Amino acid sequence: MNQKQNKPNVIVFFTDQQRMDTTGVHGNPLGLTPHFDRIAQEGTHLYNTFTCQPVCGPARSCLQTGMYATTTGCYRNGIPLPPDSRTLAHYFKDAGYETGYIGKWHLAEHEPVPLEERGGYDYWLAANLLELSSDAYNTVLYDNDCKEVKLPGYRVDAQTDAAIRYIDAHQEQPFYLFLSYLEPHHQNHTDNYPAPDGYEQLYIDRFTPPDLKALGGSSPQHLGGYYGMVKRLDEALGRLLDTLKSLSLLDNTIILFTSDHGNHFKTRNGEYKRSAHESSIRVPAAFYGPGFMQGGQIREMVSLLDLPPTLLAAAGIEIPSHMQGRSVMPLVRREDTDWPEEAFIQISESQVGRAIRTKRWKYAVIAPDLNGWNDSSSKHYVETLLYDLQADPYELTNLAGIESYRTVSDELKNRLIIRMIEAGEEAPTIHPAEPRAAGQRRVSIEELRLKL
Structure with missing residues (x-):
């Protein structure tokens, strides 16, 4: 042939x-x-x-x-x-x-x-x-x-x-x-x-x-x-x-x-x-x-x-x-590489939204005052979703705003902003979700020492 x-x-x-x-x-x-x-x-x-x-x-x-x-x-x-x-x-x-x-x-x-x-x-x-x-x-x-x-x-x-x-x-x-x-x-x-x-x-x-x-x-x-x-x-x-x-x-x-x-x-x-x-x-x-x-x-x-x-x-x-x-x-080929530790997602039409997905966490933000059909991006976002996919793989409990997860959210926020800049977007301001009580949910000190 x-x-x-x-x-x-x-x-x-x-x-x-x-x-x-x-x-x-x-x-x-x-x-x-x-x-x-x-x-x-x-x-x-x-x-x-x-x-x-x-x-x-x-x-x-x-x-x-x-x-x-x-x-x-x-x-x-x-x-x-x-x-x-x-x-x-x-x-x-x-x-x-x-x-x-x-x-x-x-x-x-x-x-x-x-x-x-x-x-x-x-x-x-x-x-x-x-x-x-x-x-x-x-x-x-x-x-x-x-x-x-x-x-x-x-x-x-x-x-x-x-x-x-x-x-x-x-x-x-x-x-x-x-x-x-x-x-x-x-x-x-x-x-x-x-x-x-x-x-x-x-x-x-x-x-x-x-x-x-x-x-x-x-x-x-x-x-x-x-x-x-x-x-x-x-x-x-x-x-x-x-x-x-x-x-x-x-x-x-x-x-x-x-x-x-x-x-x-x-x-x-x-x-x-x-x-x-x-x-x-x-x-x-x-x-x-x-x-x-x-x-x-x-x-x-x-x-x-x-x-x-x-x-x-x-x-x-x-x-x-x-x-x-x-x-x-x-x-x-199983070669050493500095592969990103998260996937970056842009969301339109229903919202102006951004998210990252790590091995364990899902973190998402939206621009509440913008229209997802008319606007492609924003300078200001608000946290809306945080899921611990290890404990909650089907995303049934939203942890956004729970005070004991603030350190996790701050780390993920920084990583999201880095990915947005890499995608060619302007570095935004991301406002925290409205605080709420943790109940029994919290991240242990040992977990905070590990990569998110």
Whole structure:
């Protein structure tokens, strides 16, 4: 095979609004994700992966550019990617790759998406707002000529079929394919989770994560369909792996599986994301293929922003100096590195918020007088959330303002400000939460001597 002068193919398998605890490697007992679990176990599992913005468009801007949403300006939905933005497609194209995009884009101003708003991708079969252009059994995308294309089958299968055709047609060239599913995102106009026929019934009242069991939200209504969608996505991943194996491409293809954000099922606010909670910000993520096999489980805090430079590094492409994430390849190779001890999250639309997540703690602030749709950042914030994830992994007891945790909050505040400055933001003033009595809760002297 003359394939590619040893350049690996690259496929990004991107889901929408998928909680990490839908996967078997994160403890889900329903067997929804055997293919994801396998690539995580045989490849490299990024156990602690967090979105840098828990809403669709901003998270996608970060993954395409390797820069924070406040840097590109795409801090909320509805702001298109600036036309001069350099995306992963540009870097792979410059390195001799064919580039393709299939599915949901959510970074354009127009529908169909014109050439100049496609982020540099050569092959195009996509919709800017797939949740509006299609339904579960009515998949409508647009091609390179902006012509409407209706694909047969359940939406996950329709997109997977298109991806298989793309792979089959590009066996002799190195290719970079971004495959962006809508599932398991809700169908907007009906506010439900339409699984393939017969799938929802398999998972009704089978397993409810503890945060949803405690807080409810819309999970009794929606969890069965949501799980059914996750199951079909994993079957699609299995079909892609089978395709690559049958074409003798599997050993020379890097696969990244991840999602843009999670889903708290209306337990933390009036919709499904846009909060600093684990259910909103923590996502499944794994790499498979050359450079990642037997990489094991990585426990460091990894951001969605770290995935673009990782893809470039794994393909042997120089990482642009302006990218604000960092490659995880040193972690995969178990090299010494000064990896950050926290993940940094910006939150928009529902609030102007910022948060960090350490191994043990979650600390979040908001700008109470600003509108998260109109304002991207603030000079003044107030503490709103503090969770001890060691004692309270499902974030059911907010410790913000408890006086015995003041030392912890002050340390986390300083670390948050440092991360905000590193992201290009102005150093803010952060006001403490309203003090309240501790009751029995306190941090021991021994714990205060340890790193937070």
